Amino acid sequence: MDVPAELSKLVTGYYNEIFAQYEEQLVPVVEAVNAINATQIEIKFNKAIDKDTVLESNGDVKVNAVSLRSLDGLAGVTLKGQFSADGKTLTVTSSAVLEKRYDIEVKNVKTTKGQAVEKFTKLITVAADTTAPTIVSTTKLSAGNVKVSFSEPIKSLGNVSYKLANGTVVAGTGNGVTHDFVAGAKEVTFTLGSDIAAGREVIATFIGAQDQAGNLLTPNPATVSMVKGNPDGVAPTVSSITQTGATTFAVKFSEELSEKPVIEIDGVAVATAKIAKDNNDPTVYVVTADAALDGVKTIGVKSITDLSGENGTDMTRVVTFVKETAAPKAISSTVVTDATNKKEYLEIAFDKDVNLTVATVAISGSYIKGFVTNSIADGDVAPSAVSYKTSPDKKVVRVDLATLLGGKNVKGATYSLNLTFAGVASASGVAAEAAKTSFVRGEDGTAANTDLVGVSNVEQGDDNNKVEVTFDKPVDGASATTVANYRIDGAVVESVTLKPVAGGSQVAVLNLKANSNGFTGTRNINIANVKALGSNKVMDPYFINNVSLNENVAPTVTSAKLIATDKVVLTFSEAITDGAAEDFEVLVGGKSQALAEKIDVGAATATTTVTVTIDQATADKLSKGLSFKALDTLDVVDAAGNKLSVPSNISISN
Structure with a gap:
């Protein structure tokens, strides 16, 4: 016997027991x-x-x-x-x-x-998230399924492309590679379809994937490797078919499948949307029929493939279903205030799913206010419409209390009511039983303005220093002019101004910092946290990456050199062109001459150097110094249309 090992186990067990006793005494916090x-x-x-x-x-x-x-x-x-x-x-x-x-x-x-x-x-x-997401791992779940895990929830996968190791392109749909990504997921399962042979390696390339804050995946692009495995040699089979409700039955398989099977009822295929994998047992699929199940039915099960890619044999079974005859019963009722419209609702929970067909509820009974009991007879209040509380939950319905009580609606009164339902029935068509409820009526609040503003267009503005964002309705000025609510990769938004409302929409002009946008091309543009005018709800985050913006780095004159008494060579920071208007005035000693002398750069084609002609430079002029002053009519621009920047007069050197 290994005494030290046994002793270690005893000591560990002892301390675990002591810790458990200590934890038991702690106040839960x-x-x-x-x-x-x-x-x-x-x-x-x-x-x-x-x-x-x-x-x-x-x-x-x-x-x-x-x-x-x-x-x-x-x-x-x-x-x-x-x-x-x-x-x-x-x-x-x-x-x-x-x-x-x-x-x-x-x-x-x-x-x-x-x-x-x-x-x-x-x-x-919560500090602003500026950390780029990364791919932290890939896990082979089965022969044809690979899980890719990210460091944080992802808003967009961007563009994902697939190639075999030899460079052959693999489709991102159908029998190629598919995935189950939904916005906000940290893990994505990729399924390698039948177009990919066992043993083949697939390289997935992610371009432009973003986390919830809009940070791009790093590195960008990023790649992962996935290898298709071999079938395991054991075909999946149907273990059982069991009725689970008036219109539902469960099909259990011998192992987990790679995708939904095809299910038929008496030879008619069930819609894919009505076949769902069980949340607790991945080997079970719950099937919902279009009508109540009653009597003998032939159930067909086809297209079954396990996670390794092994195909099962199509089969049929004869199943006897029992029609449900018990009526739905209300098991509880609660008054709740809707978080959105602030109205009070009576919520009624049944012991089984119910179908609503022009559903209503009628009331009778009494209410007490100020120690006085008041009766409510049948017909005193018109029946009220009933709806589901949430979808797809079909066990809980609700009714607006103000409508339910009608002319008997009294704040602070205590109600004891009989509820009679119409158009509320089980899946097999059995009408719901009448019910009783008691509650104290509060009052309805004022619904908050929860209008959501959307973005209808993003485009380059009047010049390269502006980007115009068109919102689909008037916006809250404070949120719409907050610089932090806009992000353009590769550029700096310096300020935001609003144009007047026009045609029901409003334009925010993003003023870019001069010379902050260094390249022309498409950008990742993110807009968030802007509210509609009068609303307390921020917009859904908006992302677009198909708008091309021009760079806004203005050209400058790097030198002006006198090469002859009437010739000056201008050298620019980048290639420029010039229109027909005059661009500079020639100054002597920093002052205009008696007869103003104006010149045009005259560059009809793109160039970085231009020789311009000036009036003859005399010794007196040279001794005082020559310079160029930009005119208001200056029209020298670079390839992107950025106007020549002349922050001060340009000295001409000899």
């Missing part, structure tokens, strides 16, 4: 909150957290658990959450870029053992 990039904030707890107290079933952060507020609000922003494996770290991902001070609040959170976490509030500052 938030230990730290840190911003990790432009869209993500990390919240660390000292104990494992019950994720159901923080996250909705779809991964959204519950608004009563974690809130993030800035001075101008976060209207319309979605917060997603994900816990670490030990349950102690929550990563919150925002659908909008974060770049300012925020109040963060954590409350109503419990540990996995039911302990309440102390309420936590803190003001945090």
Whole structure:
């Protein structure tokens, strides 16, 4: 026996037990909150957290658990959450870029053992994200699937192209290479299709990929290598077909598939959109039929391929389905205030999915106000329209309280109501049962203005120092003239001015810093955080990379040399051309001559040197010194149209 090893295990176990006992005595708290990039904030707890107290079933952060507020609000922003494996770290991902001070609040959170976490509030500052994203790893998931991981969430993959190692181009669609990228993902799975033989290497090249803050991937372009594996020799098969609802059934396979199978019901193919991989078991696909399932059906399963590329055999099975006959029952009701329009709604949860067909709910019962009971008879209030709370959840419906109560709408009253539904039924068509509810009526608030402004056009302005951004509606002046809300790669925005509203739209003129734009060509242009006039909601981040801008580096005169008594050679910093107007006045001793002497550069074709003719230079003129003064009519320009820069008079040397 290895005594030291056994002793080490005993000591480790002892300390782990002591630590567990110590941790058990700790009061559950938030230990730290840190911003990790432009869209993500990390919240660390000292104990494992019950994720159901923080996250909705779809991964959204519950608004009563974690809130993030800035001075101008976060209207319309979605917060997603994900816990670490030990349950102690929550990563919150925002659908909008974060770049300012925020109040963060954590409350109503419990540990996995039911302990309440102390309420936590803190003001945090999220610095502007200027760190370029990188590709951190590639992982082979299966013979035909490779996962590429980035250092932070990605807004755009840019342009991705594929080639075999020998240079042969591979299509980025169909049976070539496809991927599952969605904006905001840190990981992307690439699928190597049937056009790629086993053992072949594919080089993927990323150009212009950007993180959520618009930072370009580094290096740019970047490449990754992916190799198609060989089939594993074991074909996938159908393990079972099980009814899961009035219109749904689950098909379980012997192993995970590379893509959705083809499912047929009595020879008719089910739409691909109605076949979904189960969230908990990747070997199961849930199929939704167009009508209630009843009696004997022939289920066909075709086109099954496992992750290694091994193909299964098409098959059919005869399945007996049982029509659902139980009516949907309301299991709970809650009054909530809509975050957008500030209205109160009655939300009703059923024990199963319900279909709505011109759905309404009628009320009867009573309400108490000031110790007086008032009755509501059948027909006193017209039936109110019912809608789903959210899609695709079909178990919870809601109705506007002001409409539901009609003329019986009394602030602060306590209601006890009978609810009778019409047009609300199970998937098999069984009408929902009547229900009862009780609540206290509050009042509806004033809906916030959440208009979103969009960008309809971006183009070069009147000259190379301007870029014009056309918004599709009038804009909030403060946000629209904030320089930090605009970024043009390779140029510096110095200020922003607004043109008057015209035709329902408004133009922001981006004034570029002189000589800051060194090349002509297409640019990455990012616009964010601009609001519509009167709105409290910032625009969706806008990105465009197909607008070509001219460089704005103005040409200059580098020397003016007298080579004869009436000839001066002008040398320019770059090739220029000249129009027909006069460009310079010849000064003597820094002053105009009795009869003003004006000259035209006269460069009809692009050149860097021009010889101009002046009046005969006398000894007296030379002794006083000759110079050129730019005229208002100067029309010397470079190839991009930048006008010659003459900040001061040009001295002519002998």
